[in-house]
Amino acid sequence: MTFEASVRTEHGGTAPKTADRTFWGRLANWAPYRVLAGLATASPRRQFVILAALPLVWVLTQHLGPMLQMLRVSLTDAYPVAPNVQQSFTFEHYMKFFQDSLFWMPFFRTLTFAGVFTFCTLILTYPVAYFLARHVSQKNRMLMLLMLLIPFWVGEIVRTYAIMILLGNTGAVNLLLKWLGFIDRPIPFMYTSFSMGVGIVYLTALYMMLPLYSALEKLPKSFNEAAADLGAGAWTRFRRVTLPLTIEGIASGCTLVFLISTGFYATPVLLGGPSTTVFAETIAGFFHVAGDQWPTGAAFATIMFLGALLITVTFQKIMNSLRKGDVR
Amino acid sequence: MTRGNRILLSCIYWAFVLYVFVPLILMVTMGFKDSKFIGFPIKSWTLDWYSGVFANAEVLSAFTYSLVIAVLSTLISVIVGTWIAVLLEGRKFWGRALIFGITVLPALVPGIISAIAFRIYARYLGIEPGMGAIIWSHAVHNVPFVVLVLMARLSTLPKSQTEAARDLGADPIIAFLRITLPYLAPAIMGASIFCLLLSFDDFVRSFFLGGYEPTLPVLIFAKLKSGMSPEINAIATVALVITAVLGIWAERFTRRLNKENG
Numbered sequence: 001m002t003f004e005a006s007v008r009t010e011h012g013g014t015a016p017k018t019a020d021r022t023f024w025g026r027l028a029n030w031a032p033y034r035v036l037a038g039l040a041t042a043s044p045r046r047q048f049v050i051l052a053a054l055p056l057v058w059v060l061t062q063h064l065g066p067m068l069q070m071l072r073v074s075l076t077d078a079y080p081v082a083p084n085v086q087q088s089f090t091f092e093h094y095m096k097f098f099q100d101s102l103f104w105m106p107f108f109r110t111l112t113f114a115g116v117f118t119f120c121t122l123i124l125t126y127p128v129a130y131f132l133a134r135h136v137s138q139k140n141r142m143l144m145l146l147m148l149l150i151p152f153w154v155g156e157i158v159r160t161y162a163i164m165i166l167l168g169n170t171g172a173v174n175l176l177l178k179w180l181g182f183i184d185r186p187i188p189f190m191y192t193s194f195s196m197g198v199g200i201v202y203l204t205a206l207y208m209m210l211p212l213y214s215a216l217e218k219l220p221k222s223f224n225e226a227a228a229d230l231g232a233g234a235w236t237r238f239r240r241v242t243l244p245l246t247i248e249g250i251a252s253g254c255t256l257v258f259l260i261s262t263g264f265y266a267t268p269v270l271l272g273g274p275s276t277t278v279f280a281e282t283i284a285g286f287f288h289v290a291g292d293q294w295p296t297g298a299a300f301a302t303i304m305f306l307g308a309l310l311i312t313v314t315f316q317k318i319m320n321s322l323r324k325g326d327v328r
Numbered sequence: 329m330t331r332g333n334r335i336l337l338s339c340i341y342w343a344f345v346l347y348v349f350v351p352l353i354l355m356v357t358m359g360f361k362d363s364k365f366i367g368f369p370i371k372s373w374t375l376d377w378y379s380g381v382f383a384n385a386e387v388l389s390a391f392t393y394s395l396v397i398a399v400l401s402t403l404i405s406v407i408v409g410t411w412i413a414v415l416l417e418g419r420k421f422w423g424r425a426l427i428f429g430i431t432v433l434p435a436l437v438p439g440i441i442s443a444i445a446f447r448i449y450a451r452y453l454g455i456e457p458g459m460g461a462i463i464w465s466h467a468v469h470n471v472p473f474v475v476l477v478l479m480a481r482l483s484t485l486p487k488s489q490t491e492a493a494r495d496l497g498a499d500p501i502i503a504f505l506r507i508t509l510p511y512l513a514p515a516i517m518g519a520s521i522f523c524l525l526l527s528f529d530d531f532v533r534s535f536f537l538g539g540y541e542p543t544l545p546v547l548i549f550a551k552l553k554s555g556m557s558p559e560i561n562a563i564a565t566v567a568l569v570i571t572a573v574l575g576i577w578a579e580r581f582t583r584r585l586n587k588e589n590g
Contacts, residue, residue, distance in 0.1 A: 263438025
């Protein structure tokens with residue numbers, strides 16, 4: 001668009017323009033530029049090296065570096081290293097994890113919660129995505145989808161606070177239930193795994209809905225019609241046509257939501273209680289104090305990353321084998 | 329049967345709309361309550377909390393701080409992200425898949441782990457907790473999103489255009505500046521707004537890499553830990569309005585791109 005516009009202005013001008021008169025022509029003939037460009041583009045190989053140098057250095061030092069440094073710190077006996085002290089390699093911080101239920105309980109709780117919340121998000125958003133992709137006209141579809149996106153631009157903290165107001169003892173839900181006459185005394189929703197679940201599902205729903213929506217939208221309607229012609233009922237059509245063909249969307253949505261759910265820190269702190277401590281809080285505890293507990297924290301973060309990775313990779317494998325036609 | 333289904337599904341859709349909008353609407357409304365205590369019903373109303381926000385030095389400085397961090401980190405993310413996207417899209421070389429994997433890694437690492445890893449690495453690099461550290465962590469975290477958006481856009485650029493420029497005598501640098509970059513411009517703009525948003529909303533990295541000065545989400549979190557009050561509602565509403573406006577703006581950009589791409 002911009003390119004065409006610039007071409008037009010160049011050739012539409014009244015004055016005859018030679019290469020020297022335009023900015024680009026002058027740049028191309030400017031001696032320092034010519035020397036530099038000549039050096040940089042002398043051979044395809046050199047061009048590639050110059051193009052690839054910065055990205056390679058950046059991703060290796062900035063994307064991979066933090067993870068590797070975390071791994072390294074988790075394997076040292078003390079960090080930061082005191083002067084004149086020999087740093088040594090150790091597994092003790094990893095052993096600590098298994099020795100105290102205070103440590104491994106939150107870990108398994110986090111993974112269980114993340115799994116349950118992911119499933120809830122799937123159940124909640126699948127019909128919504130299905131409705132948008134199947135029952136809404138092309139014209140309204142985009143608008144109805146974009147409307148749902150607006151709340152999801154709002155940050156984690158603000159939306160968590162909104163849930164606190166919704167579920168508090170004097171919150172909207174309790175007020176409504178009281179007004180309808182279902183309860184006399186407010187139900188203590190807050191600081192339980194329920195409030196945490198409502199909050200986390202609220203924060204992650206979009207990441208599930210978008211992959212589901214795009215999978216459902218790609219699925220031709222004729223597949224369902226063919227199944228109906230062959231005598232399949234609504235449930236059979238869903239189970240044997242729609243569900244297997246959207247399994248890719250389900251897999252990527254679940255993976256994304258699971259990874260995000262395990263990483264929440266502020267939401268469990270604000271919405272959860274003492275009995276719902278998640279592993280993120282355990283890890284963060286090691287970093288509130290200066291320095292000396294860092295290797296343990298790093299080891300725990302590594303354990304959590306590997307745990308979450310293991311689960312998502314296994315899950316993807318299962319979904320892949322399902323997709324390859326094991327559905328009955 | 330189909331009609332019943334349709335009605336049921338549309339009920340679920342509207343229930344979901346309520347679920348995503350009502351908490352935010354309640355939060356905005358609560359900021360008008362003329363009382364120190366959060367909770368329904370609201371018996372008397374006031375504008376004091378909202379007008380107080382704009383006179384609150386603490387909030388204004390947190391807001392400016394967040395904004396400066398968002399703008400600077402976005403600049404870095406966009407430059408690096410564009411560079412990586414140009415390298416990766418449409419080029420075959422040894423290790424490309426691996427480089428792509430490492431590129432998207434920061435977007436897949438769960439929040440708390442990413443924050444901890446950045447915290448440790450900042451110390452290793454000798455960056456003190458504070459503005460520089462936050463900008464750096466946001467920049468690295470947002471690069472994958474820029475790369476993904478720009479690679480999608482680049483894949484729709486016909487090769488013939490850059491080839492034509494080369495045939496007409498442009499060297500690769502000028503061909504990039506005059507053909508590729510203008511073609512990418514709307515996508516770069518969309519990705520920038522998205523990065524601004526991610527940075528402005530971010531809590532966990534700002535919290536673990538921050539010094540004494542809080543960003544806006546960190547300030548709201550700190551206030552929440554010491555108790556709820558309509559004042560926080562007013563502050564949160566300001567953050568909400570800014571992010572929602574940025575979000576709608578970003579959506580308009582991506583929608584225009586989708587139309588162009590067909």
